[in-house]
Amino acid sequence: MSDKKRYLGELIAEFIAVMIIIIFGDSVAGMIVLYDPSPYQNAYWGVAIVWGLGVTFAIYATGAVSGTHANPAVTLALALYRGFPWKKVLPYCVVQVLGGISGAAIVYLNFHPVIDHYNAVHHLTRAGDGGAAGVFFTHPGLAVTAMHSFVVEIVLTAVLVFGIFAITCQYNTQAPQANSGALIIGLLVAAIGASSGYLDAWAINPARDFGPRSFAYFAGWGASAFPAPEHYWWVPIAGPLLGGVIAPGSTSLRCAPSCRITPRTRLRLRSCPLWNASRLRRQPPATLFTAPRSRQATQRPRPSRTRRPHPLLSSVFPACSSAGCQKEPFL
Numbered sequence: 112m113s114d115k116k117r118y119l120g121e122l123i124a125e126f127i128a129v130m131i132i133i134i135f136g137d138s139v140a141g142m143i144v145l146y147d148p149s150p151y152q153n154a155y156w157g158v159a160i161v162w163g164l165g166v167t168f169a170i171y172a173t174g175a176v177s178g179t180h181a182n183p184a185v186t187l188a189l190a191l192y193r194g195f196p197w198k199k200v201l202p203y204c205v206v207q208v209l210g211g212i213s214g215a216a217i218v219y220l221n222f223h224p225v226i227d228h229y230n231a232v233h234h235l236t237r238a239g240d241g242g243a244a245g246v247f248f249t250h251p252g253l254a255v256t257a258m259h260s261f262v263v264e265i266v267l268t269a270v271l272v273f274g275i276f277a278i279t280c281q282y283n284t285q286a287p288q289a290n291s292g293a294l295i296i297g298l299l300v301a302a303i304g305a306s307s308g309y310l311d312a313w314a315i316n317p318a319r320d321f322g323p324r325s326f327a328y329f330a331g332w333g334a335s336a337f338p339a340p341e342h343y344w345w346v347p348i349a350g351p352l353l354g355g356v357i358a359p360g361s362t363s364l365r366c367a368p369s370c371r372i373t374p375r376t377r378l379r380l381r382s383c384p385l386w387n388a389s390r391l392r393r394q395p396p397a398t399l400f401t402a403p404r405s406r407q408a409t410q411r412p413r414p415s416r417t418r419r420p421h422p423l424l425s426s427v428f429p430a431c432s433s434a435g436c437q438k439e440p441f442l
Contacts, residue, residue, distance in 0.1 A: 118199075120176050120177070121176060121177040121199075121203075122177075122202060122203070122206045123176075123206075124173035124176035124177035124179070125173070125177050125179075125180060125181065125203055125206045125207050125210065126206040126207070126209055126210040126213070127169075127172065127173055127210065128169040128170070128172065128173040128177070128179050128180075128181040128207075128210065129169075129181050129206075129207045129208075129210030129211050129214065129318050129319070129322065130210040130211070130213045130214040130217070131165060131168055131169040131172060131214070132162075132165045132166055132169050132181060132214065132316075132319065133165075133210070133211050133213075133214025133215055133217075133218065133319065133322065133323060134165070134214045134217055134218060135161055135162065135164065135165030135168070136161065136162045136165050136319070137214065137215060137218040137246055137247055137323060138161075138218050138221065138222070139151070139157075139158050139161040139162065140158070140245060140246050140247075141218065141221075141222045141225065141226075141243075141246045142158075143155075143158055144229075144243060144245045144246050145222065145225045145226065145229045145243060145246065146225075155305065155308065155309075156301075156305050158304065158308070159300075159301040159302070159303075159304035159305040159308060160301045160305075162300055162301060162304055163297035163298055163299075163300040163301030163302075163304070164297055164301075165297075166181070166293075166296060166297045166300045167293045167294050167296070167297030169181055170292075170293035170296065170297075171290075171293050174293065179293075180203060180207070181207060181316075181318070182207070182315075182316045182317075182318060182319075182351075182355075183203070183204040183207055183208075183316070183317045183318055183351075183352065184268050184271075184272060184315075184316065184317060184351040184352050184354065184355030184356075185272060185275060185355060186199075186200055186203045186204060186207075187200060187352060187355055187356060188272050188276070188355045188356060188358070188359045191356060191359065192276075192359045204317075204318070207318035207322070208317075208318045208321055208322045208325070209322070210318065210322065211318045211319060211320075211321065211322015211323055211325075211326075212322045212323070212325055212326045213322075214322070214323070215247050215322060215323035215326040215327065216326055218246065218247070218323075219247075219326070219330060222246065226242075226243045226246065229242065229243050230242035230243060237330075237331040237332045237333070237335065238331060238332060238333035238334055238335055239335075240335075241332065241335035241340075244327065244332055244335050244336070245312070247323035247324065247326065247327040247332075247336075248320050248323050248324035248327060248336060248339075248347075249311055249312035249313070249314045249320050249347055250311070250312065250339065250340070250343060251310075251311050251341070251343065252309050252310050252311055252312070253309070255310055255311055256341070257341040257342065257343045257346055260310065260311040260343070260346050260350070261346045261349065261350045262350075263307065263310050263311055263350070264311065264314060264315065264346060264347060264350025264351055264354060265350050265351075265353050265354035265357065266354065267303055267307055267313055267315050267354065268315045268316075268350065268351040268352075268353075268354030268355050268358075269354040269355070269357050269358035270303060270358070271299065271300065271303060271315050271354075271355075271358075272354065272355045272358045272359055273358035273359070274296070274299045275296060275299075276358070276359050278292050278295055278296055278299075279292060300315075303315065311346075311347075314347035314350075314351060315351050315354075316347075316351055317347060317348040317351050317352060319347075320347035320348070321344075321347070321348055324336045324337070324339075324344065
């Protein structure tokens with residue numbers, strides 16, 4: 112496969128990953144906003160776990176192709192600290208936002224009759240009152256100002272990126288094994304939402320907010336989306352980007368030296384039968400999730416063995432020593 116085709120595949124994978132996340136996440140947001148009583152009214156953990164499972168499914172679906180950044184803050188952090196090519200940062204961010212727009216369009220296709228009914232019943236308008244805007248983009252919660260939400264986004268995104276870097280660190284012996292890292296990252300997203308979601312709907316991803324917000328602007332929400340009350344539109348963009356840069360930076364300065372393996376430790380690990388030697392191999396830069404190697408590529412070819420008849424059968428049935436009888440599944 113040529114480099115251009117591989118690069119195009121990575122961009123398509125990032126587009127699909129964010130679209131999947133928005134389809135699941137904005138749909139469950141519609142379930143809690145548009146229905147009264149909401150099925151999640153007294154079970155907000157259900158909303159958080161759906162967002163987390165959307166992230167998990169997106170990773171399993173696209174991780175082998177692009178590594179599933181699915182978040183401009185993660186892409187920027189990988190470029191700063193894990194060698195992701197800078198020339199790919201802007202294209203990745205663009206397709207992630209486009210994936211958010213496409214996901215929001217699909218959610219609107221499913222829920223637009225319910226959105227219109229909700230606004231009619233509550234005497235709300237899209238542009239003037241922002242009716243049902245919470246289905247698509249975030250806004251500050253009770254007693255939370257835009258500047259305080261900016262701080263919240265920095266903190267929550269820092270926790271997210273710190274967790275992602277710890278889970279995917281090749282030298283972290285306590286990290287999830289096999290392909291369970293995607294599930295743990297989904298649970299991390301769900302835990303962040305369940306613990307802090309009411310503050311400002313926990314965007315923690317510029318593409319998750321800016322993409323659906325852009326779609327909502329053209330779908331009739333107008334000034335409710337841009338510039339939004341208190342000019343809030345920039346907060347879910349700048350806050351996560353800054354938080355994604357801070358967390359890995361502190362990790363690299365303080366925690367990275369303790370993760371390095373010295374030659375003496377390497378020899379001890381190689382002598383341990385429980386240690387997987389493949390963990391010592393360097394992975395391609397800035398790839399969070401890679402496809403496992405096929406079994407045929409890792410197994411050594413077995414020498415062919417000539418099938419011989421049993422001595423007792425050869426004495427009783429001499430014909431069994433012939434070449435034709437050896438092909439039969441006799442023993």
